[in-house]
Amino acid sequence: MTLQTMTLKIRAHLTYGESFELKMDSELPLNGVTALFGRSGCGKTTLLRIIAGLERVPGAAVSFGNQHWQQHSHFVPLHKRRIGLVFQEHSLLPHLSVKENLLYGYKRTPEPLRRLHPPEVTTMLGIDDLLDRRIDQLSGGQRQRVSLGRALLISPQLLLLDEPMAALDTYTKREIMPFLSRMATESEVPIIMVSHAPDEVERLADWVAFMHDGQIQSVKTLRDALAHPHSPLFDDTGAVxxxxxxxxxxxxxxxxxxxxxxxxxxxxxxxxxxxxxxxxxxxxxxxxxxxxxxxxxxxxxxxxxxxxxxxxxxxxxxxxxxxxxxxxxxxxxxxxxxxxxxxxxxxxxxxxxxxxxxxxxx
Incomplete structure (x- = not known):
């Protein structure tokens, strides 16, 4: 499949014992939100770690547009790839306030690279009234919004989300979903999101990369992904x-x-x-x-x-x-x-x- 946009190219082969093999030679679009969708254990998080540089696989190749993050002996570490990361569990610094957490990466980003600034990000994510609070005073949904804000304030060229709502209850997921959607629309940062929840993909994704047994089987626009009655996105509710x-x-x-x-x-x-x-x-x-x-x-x-x-x-x-x-x-x-x-x-x-x-x- 030829994707008419700048792409992220990944080639990697990785095995864990006899139970898991990741065999990847694919490209992902870098506009809007791309969802890595598949059952638990199919390799979504491992792929995300390779993209981020958290998993250094011998012989792998990762290219972001014309930037070669990994090729042969050349390897660019995470902090030089300018990637924002948000995981299932927040990784906020508990001894700092919300404002201090948000500014932690912002202050360490060279001024010429700053495209996103605290006022617009805090407004986008609805956290203006939380800035003076301690982390232990926040709800689960608030913590994830602050985590998203901190990731955005390094002005990343790519944002990676590893099931950011998996640890949240149903009510909190409904609370945070509009903020995620708004962020995806307004930040203009390409996002790769790991998910096995069809409703999250339907709400947020522009592209869907279907994964199965350590491989990307296809990359489709959301419309094409929903066009057939037996799409992997459809659960017990049937076609959507x-x-x-x-x-x-x-x-x-x-x-x-x-x-x-x-x-x-x-x-x-x-x-x-x-x-x-x-x-x-x-x-x-x-x-x-x-x-x-x-x-x-x-x-x-x-x-x-x-x-x-x-x-x-x-x-x-x-x-x-x-x-x-x-x-x-x-x-x-x-x-x-x-x-x-x-x-x-x-x-x-x-x-x-x-x-x-x-x-x-x-």
């Missing part, structure tokens, strides 16, 4: 669509418009700011129905004209119909094989998608 669009203002009934005029939906008001920043909407394929006729006088408020792009073969008597919306985004619909036959569904057919439930990814 992620639509992108802007939020409108809140109507009197508390709902907000989402998306372009040709493919507009109504979503609950979650307090997010309206504007030009693109938001993501998650829709389960099993929560979408199809109608040959334009729906009238029904309680389902979200219905869109769509065109069938393909119909996948049946699996357990269920079929996934892939449709294109008016703004050419992919919407997956799960129906029975009987429904496909009764409605006479075929590729290129225009009809209506009735969406029973949506979830705005915060």
């Amino acid at each position: 669509s992620v639509l992108e669009g802007n939020l409108g203002t809140t109507a009197k009934d508390g709902l907000r418009k989402f998306g372009s005029p040709g493919a507009q939906l109504w979503v609950p008001d979650t307090g997010q700011t309206a504007g030009q920043q693109t938001k993501r909407l998650r829709i389960l394929a099993r929560d979408v129905s199809l109608s040959l006729d334009e729906p009238h006088r029904i309680s389902i408020q979200n219905h869109l004209p769509v065109t069938i792009e393909r119909i996948d073969p049946p699996h357990n008597n269920r079929m996934v119909v892939a449709c294109r919306t008016g703004d050419q985004q992919l919407l997956l619909v799960e129906v029975t094989a009987r429904a496909v036959n009764q409605l006479g569904l075929s590729t290129g057919q225009r009809l209506y998608a009735l969406i029973k439930a949506v979830a705005l990814l915060e």
Whole structure:
């Protein structure tokens, strides 16, 4: 696969006894967020350590754009690679305040290399009111936000996140997710994120690198990664669509418009700011129905004209119909094989998608 962007190239071969082998000859895009996705034990964290220079593998080669971090006997240590690291457990210095932790790396970054500065980072991560606190006075989510801030304030050319929400409870994950998303959008620093949680990938990733048994099997855009009914991203909930669009203002009934005029939906008001920043909407394929006729006088408020792009073969008597919306985004619909036959569904057919439930990814 040729990636039309600056890339991170990794070639490495590493074995741990007889139980694990990492065999890598891949390249990862360096724009937006790339998620390393796969089951526990497939080599995601080991790969991240090789990229960071924490794991020096003989014979490995790592290149960041035109910078050769490792090649033959040449090896650039972590502190010279200008990489920001955030792990599952925070690594903040407990004897320093939040402000002192944030400034620790900032002060050690040469002034000409400083692209990010404390005021913009603390505002981005919502930690302005925490600056004078001790680390032991922070919640788990606050500590991770401070860890992200400290990593950003070295003005890294690459940010590596190793399952930064794995140690957090469900409530705290929901609390920190908007800050992670905002950071990914506003910092303009390429991010490589280790995750085995589909919802994190759907919310944050622009690219997905699928890993299995120590190898990267494929690198896809998020849209392509979600385009097929048996994607590794799909869990017990089945096929999922992620639509992108802007939020409108809140109507009197508390709902907000989402998306372009040709493919507009109504979503609950979650307090997010309206504007030009693109938001993501998650829709389960099993929560979408199809109608040959334009729906009238029904309680389902979200219905869109769509065109069938393909119909996948049946699996357990269920079929996934892939449709294109008016703004050419992919919407997956799960129906029975009987429904496909009764409605006479075929590729290129225009009809209506009735969406029973949506979830705005915060």
